[in-house]
Amino acid sequence: MTGRELAFQVLRRVEEGGAFASRALDAALAQAGALDPREAGLATELVYGTLRRALSLDAALARHASRPLAEVDPAARVALRLGAYQLLHLGTPPHAAVSEAVSLARSAEHGRAAGFVNAVLRALARDPRPAPAPALAEDPAGHVALAEALPRWLAEEWVAWLGPEEALLLARAMNQPAPLTLRAQDRAALATRLAAARLDVRPALHAPEGLVVTGASVSAVARAAAGAPFQVQDEAAQLVSLLAAGELRGRDARVLDACAAPGGKTFHLAELLGPGGEVVALEVHPRKAEELRKEAERRGLGGRVRVVCADASKPVPGLAAGSFDAVLVDAPCTGTGTLRRHPELKLRRAAGDPARMAGPQRALLAACAGYARAGAPVTYSVCALSRAEGPEIAAWAAGQGLRRAPPPPGFPSAVLDAAGDLLTLPHRHGCDGFYGVRFTAG
Numbered sequence: 001m002t003g004r005e006l007a008f009q010v011l012r013r014v015e016e017g018g019a020f021a022s023r024a025l026d027a028a029l030a031q032a033g034a035l036d037p038r039e040a041g042l043a044t045e046l047v048y049g050t051l052r053r054a055l056s057l058d059a060a061l062a063r064h065a066s067r068p069l070a071e072v073d074p075a076a077r078v079a080l081r082l083g084a085y086q087l088l089h090l091g092t093p094p095h096a097a098v099s100e101a102v103s104l105a106r107s108a109e110h111g112r113a114a115g116f117v118n119a120v121l122r123a124l125a126r127d128p129r130p131a132p133a134p135a136l137a138e139d140p141a142g143h144v145a146l147a148e149a150l151p152r153w154l155a156e157e158w159v160a161w162l163g164p165e166e167a168l169l170l171a172r173a174m175n176q177p178a179p180l181t182l183r184a185q186d187r188a189a190l191a192t193r194l195a196a197a198r199l200d201v202r203p204a205l206h207a208p209e210g211l212v213v214t215g216a217s218v219s220a221v222a223r224a225a226a227g228a229p230f231q232v233q234d235e236a237a238q239l240v241s242l243l244a245a246g247e248l249r250g251r252d253a254r255v256l257d258a259c260a261a262p263g264g265k266t267f268h269l270a271e272l273l274g275p276g277g278e279v280v281a282l283e284v285h286p287r288k289a290e291e292l293r294k295e296a297e298r299r300g301l302g303g304r305v306r307v308v309c310a311d312a313s314k315p316v317p318g319l320a321a322g323s324f325d326a327v328l329v330d331a332p333c334t335g336t337g338t339l340r341r342h343p344e345l346k347l348r349r350a351a352g353d354p355a356r357m358a359g360p361q362r363a364l365l366a367a368c369a370g371y372a373r374a375g376a377p378v379t380y381s382v383c384a385l386s387r388a389e390g391p392e393i394a395a396w397a398a399g400q401g402l403r404r405a406p407p408p409p410g411f412p413s414a415v416l417d418a419a420g421d422l423l424t425l426p427h428r429h430g431c432d433g434f435y436g437v438r439f440t441a442g
């Protein structure tokens with residue numbers, strides 16, 4: 001199998017089957033077995049690049065298509081985007097880009113669609129220009145949307161929230177590959193092992209347990225680590241656990257992690273606490289809760305992590321009000337802060353989604369704040385960059401009587417916004433986009 005064929009297969013799973021690109025790509029690469037590393041690299045570039053640029057590729061293709069791309073057979077649409085990405089972004093010779101896209105469409109048994117793919121890509125190859133973007137000063141959201149292939153509604157949201165220049169930098173950074181970031185309790189020891197194996201490793205900029213590895217896969221890191229424990233986790237996610245409970249380091253405290261699976265923050269919190277500490281990890285989905293429990297055992301944290309499968313937005317039997325030293329609500333969200341890792345979200349999320357998520361987010365925060373003892377911190381976080389899921393939730397909670405609390409001592413001020421809340425942005429901080437706000441229980 002070639003890299004192009006593999007990319008086509010993965011992109012079809014994303015487009016037609018609703019798969020996550022990263023998981024579908026990992027699974028396809030594993031299944032392909034001994035694929036030439038160059039072909040595997042090409043497949044990765046094609047999958048991520050095509051999804052990152054899909055909206056502007058569609059705009060460029062639409063100039064040459066006789067019917068709207070939304071009405072085209074999905075396999076043909078994927079073949080068109082793959083061909084257009086190679087023509088406009090990879091400098092692939094036109095003949096190769098067109099003929100390979102056509103044969104991919106044909107392999108999907110869509111003879112008629114292959115003719116359409118051929119005609120549209122040939123026209124694009126004769127005039128290989130992206131659709132022109134309006135000037136930033138005239139139509140800021142239109143410029144950001146078209147120049148960086150962002151949905152118009154999200155470009156409008158970022159422009160209104162952060163201003164045109166910042167929104168453009170953010171959208172641009174979201175089109176760059178995300179680094180491989182690890183968390184290790186003994187960061188220095190892990191860094192030494194990775195460096196000894198000639199991996200390119202450096203400390204994360206803001207998170208004290210974070211390491212950034214360049215040019216290596218997770219399995220290469222695992223081999224080099226030779227048993228030294230680590231977890232793959234973005235730096236911003238590490239900062240959330242520290243915001244929630246940084247001052248409890250080494251203490252035998254109780255922490256509630258209300259939305260816990262797959263468990264990155266649960267395990268971080270458990271490692272932070274002293275040997276007699278406990279993290280109660282709530283997760284509403286039984287399968288995810290079970291996987292979380294098993295992973296806690298595997299990491300040797302079973303004694304410190306108690307997984308409870310329950311809906312955290314409703315009273316949870318057995319959990320007493322005022323019984324935790326810190327509460328974290330890492331709420332389900334639109335995920336728009338993670339577009340570098342999940343570019344398919346550009347195509348899946350819609351304008352009304354942030355407001356739609358805000359209802360359950362408020363319910364979770366309201367229900368869980370009461371589990372904190374008086375004076376203990378209650379932290380709300382999302383890996384989403386929208387006002388509705390971030391600052392507007394904070395304002396609503398303040399209106400409900402929750403008082404904003406300062407971050408724990410030593411927390412890096414570089415990742416705080418003007419209101420003192422956590423706001424990480426990939427172009428400024430190098431990590432995923434997260435928002436977090438900390439309150440004090442009354």
Ligand SMILES: C[S@@+](CC[C@H](N)C(=O)[O-])C[C@H]1O[C@@H](n2cnc3c(N)ncnc32)[C@H](O)[C@@H]1O
Pocket residue numbers: 237258259260261262263264265266282283284285288310311312313330331332333364
């Ligand atoms: C953003 S993810 C949490 C990520 C996790 N904190 C981590 O660091 O790995 C949100 C999680 O909350 C779960 N969830 C959604 N609604 C919930 C609810 N009402 N009660 C408990 N868990 C919920 C989802 O299934 C999902 O696993």
